[in-house]
Amino acid sequence: MKKFFTIAFLLCASYLFAEIKVGALLALTGPASILGLPEKQTLEMMVEEINKNGGINGHKINLIVYDTQSIDDEARKKFIRLVQKDEVKIVLGPTTSGESLAIKDLALQYKIPVISMASSDRIVNPINKYVFKVAPSDDHAVQTIYSYLSANKKVKVALLTVQNGYGDSGRASLLKEAKNFGIEIVADEKYLDTDKDMTSHLSKIAAKKPDAVICWGVGPAPAIIAKNFMQLKLNAQLVMSHGVASAKFIELAKDAANGIILPAGRMIVADQLPANDKYKAILLPYIKDYEGRYKTPVSTFGGHAYDAIQIVQQSIKMGGDDLASNIEKIRGYVGTYGTFNFSETDHNGLSKDAFVMVKIDNMKWKLLK
Amino acid sequence: MKKLNLFYLSFLAIVIVLFYIFVDNQFYKSILIYIMINAINASMLNILFGYTGVISLGQAAFYGIGAYTTGILTVHFGCNPLLTILIGILIASFVAFLVGYPTLKLHGHYLAMATLGFGMILYIFFNEFSNYTGGPSGLVGIPKLSLFGFGLDNEDKFYVFISIYFFIFSILLELFDKSYMSYKLKFIKESEFASKSFGVNVSRVKLIVFVLVAAVTSLTGSIFAFYSGFISPVSFNLKYSIDIFIMATVGGLGSIVGGTLGATMLTAFPELITNFEDYEMIIYGTLLLIIIMFFPQGIAGIFKKFWGRYVKS
Numbered sequence: 001m002k003k004f005f006t007i008a009f010l011l012c013a014s015y016l017f018a019e020i021k022v023g024a025l026l027a028l029t030g031p032a033s034i035l036g037l038p039e040k041q042t043l044e045m046m047v048e049e050i051n052k053n054g055g056i057n058g059h060k061i062n063l064i065v066y067d068t069q070s071i072d073d074e075a076r077k078k079f080i081r082l083v084q085k086d087e088v089k090i091v092l093g094p095t096t097s098g099e100s101l102a103i104k105d106l107a108l109q110y111k112i113p114v115i116s117m118a119s120s121d122r123i124v125n126p127i128n129k130y131v132f133k134v135a136p137s138d139d140h141a142v143q144t145i146y147s148y149l150s151a152n153k154k155v156k157v158a159l160l161t162v163q164n165g166y167g168d169s170g171r172a173s174l175l176k177e178a179k180n181f182g183i184e185i186v187a188d189e190k191y192l193d194t195d196k197d198m199t200s201h202l203s204k205i206a207a208k209k210p211d212a213v214i215c216w217g218v219g220p221a222p223a224i225i226a227k228n229f230m231q232l233k234l235n236a237q238l239v240m241s242h243g244v245a246s247a248k249f250i251e252l253a254k255d256a257a258n259g260i261i262l263p264a265g266r267m268i269v270a271d272q273l274p275a276n277d278k279y280k281a282i283l284l285p286y287i288k289d290y291e292g293r294y295k296t297p298v299s300t301f302g303g304h305a306y307d308a309i310q311i312v313q314q315s316i317k318m319g320g321d322d323l324a325s326n327i328e329k330i331r332g333y334v335g336t337y338g339t340f341n342f343s344e345t346d347h348n349g350l351s352k353d354a355f356v357m358v359k360i361d362n363m364k365w366k367l368l369k
Numbered sequence: 370m371k372k373l374n375l376f377y378l379s380f381l382a383i384v385i386v387l388f389y390i391f392v393d394n395q396f397y398k399s400i401l402i403y404i405m406i407n408a409i410n411a412s413m414l415n416i417l418f419g420y421t422g423v424i425s426l427g428q429a430a431f432y433g434i435g436a437y438t439t440g441i442l443t444v445h446f447g448c449n450p451l452l453t454i455l456i457g458i459l460i461a462s463f464v465a466f467l468v469g470y471p472t473l474k475l476h477g478h479y480l481a482m483a484t485l486g487f488g489m490i491l492y493i494f495f496n497e498f499s500n501y502t503g504g505p506s507g508l509v510g511i512p513k514l515s516l517f518g519f520g521l522d523n524e525d526k527f528y529v530f531i532s533i534y535f536f537i538f539s540i541l542l543e544l545f546d547k548s549y550m551s552y553k554l555k556f557i558k559e560s561e562f563a564s565k566s567f568g569v570n571v572s573r574v575k576l577i578v579f580v581l582v583a584a585v586t587s588l589t590g591s592i593f594a595f596y597s598g599f600i601s602p603v604s605f606n607l608k609y610s611i612d613i614f615i616m617a618t619v620g621g622l623g624s625i626v627g628g629t630l631g632a633t634m635l636t637a638f639p640e641l642i643t644n645f646e647d648y649e650m651i652i653y654g655t656l657l658l659i660i661i662m663f664f665p666q667g668i669a670g671i672f673k674k675f676w677g678r679y680v681k682s
Contacts, residue, residue, distance in 0.1 A: 072604060076597065081640070165505055
């Protein structure tokens with residue numbers, strides 16, 4: 001009898017103190033580190049809070065973060081490490097599109113759900129039962145930009161896109177959506193995100209006399225473009241992608257950032273939202289916690305991590321071991337970027353309303369319209 | 370003619386077999402697969418630089434030619450996988466010939482710059498030729514290799530395949546090291562003028578070695594493409610060329626075990642210290658610095674110093 005109690009006690013204890021292992025693959029170094037760092041900080045903050053409140057269904061979360069160095073192959077290695085060595089149940093990230101595509105097949109092979117924080121459509125299309133993403137699609141961002149530009153009669157557009165997974169997929173969207181909005185593309189230039197000077201690209205573009213220049217990139221390069229753009233005194237509206245929606249960009253571009261418009265999540269303009277906006281209630285507490293803890297301004301990328309961990313939390317709460325099927329059942333989750341409605345055929349769950357147009361004015365974000 | 374280093378070969382075989390039997394975790398197997406791939410690339414560079422004295426910072430490009438030939442031909446044209454490996458080797462050899470013929474007349478820094486430029490051109494090509502290469506976001510959906518009806522669809526099976534490839538490669542490497550050819554190459558490295566005066570056709574030998582090394586690197590690239598199932602230009606950029614260069618240097622230039630030792634160390638070590646997070650890079654850098662400063666002969670040099678009788682190079 002005594003033995004029975006001991007075993008029963010041990011079983012209860014192991015159930016109560018069991019951890020849920022959650023892996024994260026983030027680009028903490030390399031060109032995408034501007035994105036990876038706020039994601040890591042947000043995850044650590046959220047996990048600490050969840051564990052302080054007793055975990056999920058009584059289980060504490062054990063977060064394991066690996067740096068992918070913004071390299072596709074490294075993400076692949078680290079994914080196998082998370083799944084095989086650390087035996088995680090679910091993987092958050094990777095940060096960039098290329099890394100996410102690199103592990104897409106592995107997720108299916110090992111049957112581990114992946115919640116990517118990158119934006120490329122190819123991550124969820126064609127659909128893979130185990131791969132989800134929380135970042136809005138490029139199509140949504142492009143539609144937001146184009147409807148703003150065509151409303152303001154700026155129809156001659158030049159493109160300047162970065163040569164990586166992010167820029168590639170943005171460029172594809174920009175080219176695809178152009179005719180739906182009556183936009184004429186007059187130049188289509190590309191740059192490498194290690195380039196240190198873009199005046200030659202911009203001079204070529206200037207010759208075509210566009211009304212607007214759309215730059216699609218992340219990291220320090222867009223800031224260089226903004227500076228070169230100012231030095232060349234180009235007479236056009238400079239439009240950036242949502243990839244630069246962090247305070248780091250303004251810090252790098254300094255006053256060259258003024259006047260730039262971009263589509264962005266509501267996070268950076270949360271205080272300017274109308275009082276009855278349903279996202280305001282979520283964003284303000286997160287911003288207060290984050291800025292209070294890390295003493296740096298929030299960026300929308302941290303918001304992706306916030307959404308990802310909330311989705312993990314909801315899917316685990318539903319019970320059962322099949323987390324991928326659980327995520328497919330999540331409807332109406334109000335996140336930092338919009339309302340997520342996942343389904344078996346939609347592993348992103350966001351719609352065009354994820355974006356608002358934002359202008360940088362006097363080195364501050366300003367909500368347009 | 371020296372005797373073959375049977376100790377080293379049997380040691381390799383035992384380690385590979387024991388690892389297969391006792392290690393169940395696929396993560397460790399995947400690390401060993403990467404080690405073997407890197408070891409082959411680093412050993413080939415070692416022959417080029419350590420033996421012949423031809424510096425090349427464009428090896429990743431040949432690796433990429435193999436991987437992309439296989440990727441493009443299988444994904445877009447549905448070719449027979451084994452055939453694509455062969456086509457990759459032919460293309461890489463041809464490109465190596467075209468590049469090597471004029472550039473191998475250069476020496477030292479100039480040759481380094483030329484090969485570096487070649488690597489960059491190929492990197493841009495992989496990015497820009499996006500209708501076929503998939504551009505910067507990569508090529509998805511490369512089928513798994515299957516040999517004689519056995520599909521190599523998981524780490525276990527692939528481990529067996531790459532082990533056999535690696536072991537055969539190691540035997541060939543060992544045979545090369547003890548052959549007349551390796552002395553000829555070392556002679557060229559010592560002094561091109563002296564070897565010329567002894568009747569060695571220096572430029573021809575260098576070109577042959579360059580083409581052969583490119584062919585083997587391309588073969589390894591094709592195998593990598595089958596293993597990974599996904600390739601993107603980032604895997605074949607300058608960083609990878611420099612990585613294998615460091616592996617060969619740290620392992621020991623001019624020593625046949627150098628490439629393997631360096632690859633083992635530099636592939637496994639970052640995985641071991643991942644848990645230190647922020648200090649990872651500092652530890653890694655310090656280690657490289659110590660080896661280069663105090664052991665210019667690389668790890669193979671350390672072994673030779675202490676256990677000279679076992680690892681005669």
